[in-house]
Amino acid sequence: MRKATGFMEYQREETMERDPLNRLNDWNEYKAPFSDETLKRQGARCMDCGTPFCQMGDVINGATTGCPIYNLIPEWNDLVFQGRWKEALERLLKTNNFPEFTGRVCPAPCEGSCTLAISDPAVTIKSIERTIIDKGFENGWITPRIPRNRTGKTIAIVGSGPAGLASADQLNQAGHHVTIYERQDRAGGLLMYGIPNMKLEKDVVERRIELLEQEGIDFILNTEVGKDISNEQLQTNFNAVILCIGAQRQRNLHLDGREANGVHFAMDYLTASTKNLLYGDVGGVDSINAEGKDVIVIGGGDTGADCIATALRQDCNSVVQFGKHPKLPSARTDSNMWPEYPNIFTVDYAHKEATERFGEDPRQFCIQTKRFVADQYGNLKEVHTVGMENTKDENSMFVFREIPGTEKVWPAQLVFIAIGFEGPDKRLPLQLGLDTVNGNVKAKYGDFKTNIENLFTAGDARRGQSLIVWAINEGREAARKVDEFLMGSSVLPSYL
Template identity: 75%
Template sequence: MGKATGFIDYKREKAPERKPLTRLNDWKEYSAPLPDQTLRTQGARCMDCGTPFCHIGTEINGVTSGCPIHNVIPEWNDLVYRGQWKEALDRLLKTNNFPEFTGRVCPAPCEGSCTLAITDPAVAIKSIERAIIDKGFENGWITPRIPEKRTGKKIAIVGSGPAGLASADQLNQAGHSVTVFERSDRAGGLLTYGIPNMKLEKDIVERRITLLTQEGIDFVTNTEVGKDITADELRAQFDSVILCIGAQKQRDLGLEGREAKGVHFAMDYLSTSTKSLLDSNFEDGQFIDAEGKDVIVIGGGDTGADCVATALRQKCNSVVQFGKHPVLPMARTSDNMWPVPPNVFTLEYAYEEAEAAFGEDPRKYSIQTKKLVADDDGNLKELHTIQMEKVEDENGLYVFKELPGTEKIWPAQLVFIAIGFEGAEQPLLKQFGVNTTARNVVDAIYGQYTTNIEAVFAAGDARRGQSLIVWAINEGREAAREVDRYLMGSSNLP
C-alpha cells in the first residue's frame, strides 16, 4: 500500500460527466476520464485490505457482491498510485479480457463491496480500471498476441457478446482455432446492439473485435446458427461448440391494446437506433423515431433507462418511465447491509438528462398499466394506469394491491416494453437437443458449463439468464478452460 493515510487525506472524486443538456445533442459517451494526478490520489485511497471484499466476486442473497472476475484491485490501485501504469495494465489483463467495457459500463459491484464504503465513499475502482486500459491503448502497449503454436483443434462459438468474445480470446490464446458465428451484421452482442452509444461508444467495441481478428479469431457475421448452418453441421465441422447466444427473449405485455401501432419492445428500439446511427448517422431512417412524441417506457430497470436517454436524444415531446416497485430508500436498510452493494436511490444518466430537459425525474413508481388504447386508425393514443401498494399477505410474502381511485389516463404515441427477459431463444437449443431449465436457459452447471450433449458447452446469459457483462466475461473465461480441458485432457487456462 503506497500511502497508508490515503483514505483519510483524499476524498473520492467522481468521473466527470458532460453537462446533460450538452450531451443530449449528440450520441457520444456521457462520462469522461479523470486526470492522471487525480487517479493517482484515488488509487492512494485503497487500504489494501487483508480481506479485499472488492474482489470476492460472489452472490450474496442473489446479489452480485465484489468483482465476479476477481480483478486484483488492490494491486493495481497501488501501482496507479505509484504511476506504474504499464505494470497496472499487466495485472488487470490477467483477470479481465475487456476492461475497456467493464471500465465504462459495469455497475461496479466491487465499489459497493469496498471496505472503505462502510464509512466513506468507496475507492473509485471503475474510473481507475478504465484509465489503465485506455492508457494501454493510447500508449501502444496493447498489440496483437498471435499464438506461436496451433493445436489443430477447432472450436465454434455461437454468439459474439462478451461471453463468446471472452471464450474466443482464451481458447485462441491456448492455440485452438476459433470461429465465432454471429447472426447480426456486427459482432459484440449487447455491447454493440443493446447498450447505447452514449454509454459505450461502438468504436471501442470494434477496436477489440479488430484486435481479436488480428490474433487469429475468425468472425462469421450475418450467419444464424440453426438456419444458415445447422446444429448437426456445426458439430460435424468442429471439435467443440460453446453456446453464448444470450438471453434476449423479451417478456411481453399481455394487455388489451398491445397490438396498437406505436408499441414496441425496448430491444427493437435500442438496436435499430444504434444500427441506424452506425450505418448512416440516421440518414437511412431505419429506426423508430420518438421526435415530437409522448413516450412511455414500461419497466423500471436499466433497459428502460436506456430507452429514456435514447428518446431524449431524438427530441421526444415528453417521456415517463413506469416502474412497479416503490421508490428506493436514500440509505441502506437493515436487509441490505455491506458487503452487498447498496440498493438505494440513484439518479442515473438518463434520469439526470430528463430532469435537465423537462424539469423532472421521468420515473413513476408503484404504477400498473391496465390497458393501451388506439385511435380509429389503430395508432396508440393513451395508456390507462392505476397506483399500487406493496403489502405483506397472510403468508408474509410481498404482493401488489391496486389502490382504487388512483386511475389515470396518459397520452402516448410511443410505448416501449422493458419488463425483462424470459431466457434464451429456444429454437436453436431444441435443434442442438440441449436441456433447458425452468427459466428457459441452458441447463449447465456453473463452473462446468457442459450440457447434456457431448462436446456442447454453454456460457453467459444463455446459461445464467440476463445479467451483467462482467458475469458474461467470467463465464466465457471459465467455459474456455473447461473446453480446453475436454479437448486436451488438462488446461493451463485460469
C-alpha cells in the same frame, strides 16, 4: 498500500460528466476522463484492508457482491497511485479480457463491497479501471498476441457477446482455431446493439474485434446457426461448440392493446437506434423514432434508462418511466448491509438528462400498467395505469395491491417495454435437442457441458439475464473446460 492513510486524506471525486443538456446534441459518451493527478489521489484511497471484499465475486441475497472476475483491484489501485500505469495494465489483464467494456458498462458491484464503503464513499474503482485500459491503447501497449503454436483443434462459438468473446480469446491464446458465428451484421452482441453509444461508443467495440481478428479469431457475420448453417455442419466441422447466445427473449406485457402501433420491446428500439446511427435511416420496420412523441418506458432498470436517453436525443416531446416497485431508500437499510450490493436510490445519466430537459425526474414509482389504447388507425394514443402499494396479506406476506382512485390516463405515441428477459431464444436449443431448465440451456456451473457430448454453453444462455462480469467469468471458465475436453488438461487460468 504505499499511501496507507490515503482513505483519510482524500475524498471520493465523482467521475466527470459532460453537461446533461449539451450532451443531448450528440451520441458521444457522456463521461469525461479524470486527470492522472486526480486518479492518483483516488487510487490512494484504496485501504490496506487485509481482505479485499471488492474482488470476492459472490452472490448474496440474489445480488452480485464484489467482482465476479476477481480483478486484482488493490494491486492496480496502488500501481496507479505510483504512476506505474503499464504495470497496472498488466495486473488488470490477468483477470479481465475486456476492461474497456467493464470499465464503461459494468454496474460496479466491486464498489458496493469496498471496505471503505462501510462508512465512507467507495473507491472509484470503475473509473480507474477504464483509464488503465484506455491508456494501454493510447500508448500502444495493447498489441496483437499471436499464439506461437497451434493445436489443430477447431472450436465454433455461437454468439459474439462478452461470454463468446471471452471464450474465444482464451481458447485462441491456448492455440486452438476459433470461429465465431454471429447472426447480426456486426460482432459484439449487446455490446454493439444493446448498449447505446452514450455509454459505450462502437469504435471501442470494433477496436477489440479487430484486435481479436488480428490474433487469429475468425468472425462469420450475418449467419444464424440452424438457418444459414446447419447444426450438423457445426457438429461435423468443429471439435467443440460453445453456445453463447445470450438471453435475448424479452419479457412481454400481455395487456389489452398490446398490438397497437407504437408499442415496442426496448431492445428492438435500442438496436434500431444504434443501426440508424451507424448506417443512417435503415427504414422499414426497424425505424423507430421518438421525435415529437410522448414516450413511456415500462421498467425501472438500466435498459429502461437507456431508452430514455435515446428518446431524448431523438427530441421526444416528453418521457416517463414506470416502475412497479417503491422508490428505494437513500441509504442502506438493516436488511441490506455491507458488503451486499447497495439497494439505494440513485440518479442515472438518463434521469439527469430528462430532469434537465423537462424539469423533473422522469420516474414514476408503484405504477401498474393496465392497458394500451389505440386510435381508429391502430396507432397508440394513450396508456392507462393504476397506483400500487406494497402491503402485507392475511398471511403476513408482502403483496402488491391496486389503490382505488389512482387510475390515470397518460398520452403516449410510443411505449418501450423494458421489464427484463426470460432466457435465450428457444429455437436453437430446441433444434439441437438441448436440455433446458427455467428456459435456460442446462449445464452445471464449473462444468458448462450440455447433454450433447461436444457442446458447451456459457453466459446468459446458461445462467439467465445477468451482468457483463458474469458473462466474462463464464466465458473464461467454459474455455478452460473446452481446453480440457480437447487436450486432456488445460493451460488456461481458472477462477475456481
